[in-house]
Amino acid sequence: MKFLSSEDSTTKNMLSFFKRLVGVINPPKGKELTENQLFWKGAFYGLLALSLLVTFMSGWFFRTGISPILVGTGALLIGLIGFWIFRFIASLIHITINSLPTFVFSLVLGTIAIFSLAKEMRFGWPSVIYDSSIAIAMLSFGLFAGSLLVLVKKKSSMKLFHVVTIFGAVAMAVLSIQSISNPGDDPYPINFEQTAAPLLSASGIENPGIKGDYNIEFFTYGNGTDIRRDEYKDVKYKTETVNASKIIPEWKGKKAKWRKRFWGFTNENFPINGRVWMPKTEGTFPLILIVHGNHGMEHFSDPGYEYLGELLASRGFITVSVDENFINGTWSGDFRGKEMPARGWLLLKHLEQWKNWSADNGHPLFQKADLNNVMLMGHSRGGEAMPIALSYNELSHFPDDASVKFEFNFGIKGVAAIAPTDARYFRRLNLKDINYFSIQGSYDSDEASFFGLRQYQRTSFTDTAMNFKAGLYVHLANHGQFNSIWGRRDGGPPYGWFLNTGPMMTGEDQRQIAKVYLGAYAEAILHKNDAYLPLFQNAAVAKDWLPDALLLNNYKDSKSEALITFDEDIDLTTGTVKGSQISAKKVQVWKEEPLKFRDGDLQGTTSAVIGWTSNEASYSVELDSAIGTAPFSALRLSLARGDHSTLKFDADEENSKEPEELNFTIRLTDSEGKTSETTISQVKKISPRISVKYMKLDEMNGRFGNKWEATLETFVLPWGTFSYSENLKDIQKIEFVFNKTESGVLIVDEIGFQQ
Incomplete structure (x- = not known):
């Protein structure tokens, strides 16, 4: 008690x-x-x-x-x-x-x-x-x-x-x-006008960013049981589900439970859902698949490419926006890149579905799609899924589990990557003998560097077929506005409130650039219209088609030949071509180093960096054996501005300030000692260094790294732009003479010829 x-x-x-x-x-x-x-x-x-x-x-x-x-x-x-x-x-x-x-x-x-x-x-x-x-x-x-x-x-x-x-x-x-x-402001404004170039439209070439001659029809396909969206419940054509359990085994635990509750299915019965824009007429047409990236799965991404679907269909391409929302991130977890194989594999399963329809003479889509003339397009992680799908297309087995057999082998002619990731999949894939194009915005705070150029560097040509690779860097474009739903903020609220959206171009302008370039890319690789290739070398040829924006082009095709790439060794004095010798005079900086992104990650290429503070400086490449100008039509260079602050000046030197224009003479010498020259700005000016402020508050920008990074661009200089070029039968020496700008830092990534 x-x-x-x-x-x-x-x-x-x-x-x-x-x-x-x-x-x-x-x-x-x-x-x-x-x-x-x-x-x-x-x-x-x-x-x-x-x-x-x-x-x-x-x-x-x-x-x-x-x-x-x-x-x-x-x-x-x-x-x-x-x-x-x-x-x-x-x-x-x-x-x-x-x-x-x-x-x-x-x-x-x-x-x-x-x-x-x-x-x-x-x-x-x-x-x-x-x-x-x-x-x-x-x-x-x-x-x-x-x-x-x-x-x-x-x-x-x-x-x-x-x-x-x-x-x-x-x-x-x-x-x-x-x-x-407030939306923010641009602390690094650029006042830059590119050298004028002959317009493609003056030659009667049509703007690829405007609607074509075909009337179009829109419909959806899927298994008809979608519990979230009516467009995939009330479908025109029904599809069977596919078993992805071995392709994405990470679909488990709380991720799997919530996803099943939300979507109504598991990784054993993924749907094949697509939005289709198709020419409304008889005939067989090339097929284009577009796939979104890793946006929040509850905020459906696939409707955001309607602007591309309508454009491309009107120009004679069956265009499908593929639904992969169910493998996107959500509150219960992100697959953190382990879903990348599924992103690529699902695209091939869509092609497989179209193949079945095209082979069924009782189906309305019988012989509608040309499966030997296919283009794949992806945004963000969808962009990284492009080389994955392309690689799987040629394999007999899934590389992560040999019990999964592949029987694809579709006629994919090219891939396009919109602001792609390049490190979510654990494999770095090399592409060969295929067309590749990537587009990136400078104000992309989701993927803050042009990772598509790293895949560009991993794309090579080994046969005689005409293929090309290209990149487009769009200053003041962001990640999300390439999708009409994602918007100006590359991050959800409340974090997104701090994003510096003030400097960005409008969504309409950003999508117009995408329409022009992706339309031209489709025309070039699927309709074999080579008239659009100059657009990928110099945006100035389409000034009347494009918004007023700073655009940097990268380009190389299978007809090009590289003389100097700087990737073969660490000897500054030797070039890629056997017997070539490199020298420099009166330069302050001369080195070769791997090019880096703003965060210190590698761009996938090694470049020479040349800095000078005297107009008597030069950098030259001399070949052991002269190379004939025929069958080539132009000198091709890959260049960028370097960091001017690395130069050392006396306190009273007037040329210590970074020049507004970085111009120099390019001199060619033949085997007989005759010379011919031009200036780089006569054909195309080197763009200024592009600095970016992603966040409105300075203390939040540190995680992105430097405010600027080297942005390479391609310069194609036809022989006709050189003085006395008609007397030049071969080339023994290529010389950069820095006599037009008293000081500067130049990054040289490649020197070569183009047919």
């Missing part, structure tokens, strides 16, 4: 202690409260409102496919409960601290804990911003609500103080919000 009595006493003491803690963490009550008590009571309601707002927002941005209002409300309830629990815990901690009232201590600590909880839920701000935001938000909400309650409830002798406090709190909040509410 004594033991039971002791236990009862302990229970009573604990209950008493609990009630006492509850009493001290609740706001003061009563009609006759002191001014200090009223202030803290108001601060309580202000910080409670702030806590509930933060948790509601973290739920609102937590994309699950369920209504954001419901998720936000659920998060708000969690915040309401958490606000009480955290203050209770804080009051326990405060027992050992007597300098602050328990109520105040628990209120402050409880609010901080709520912010931490919201961050863990879905408030993806960097700590450097989030931590300072906590202090500002708590001060502004607490001071505002506390002083407001004093003014409303009590005649205070410090009325002026509380009025000033309210205005100060409002000003603090407004100034903080203003820092992220």
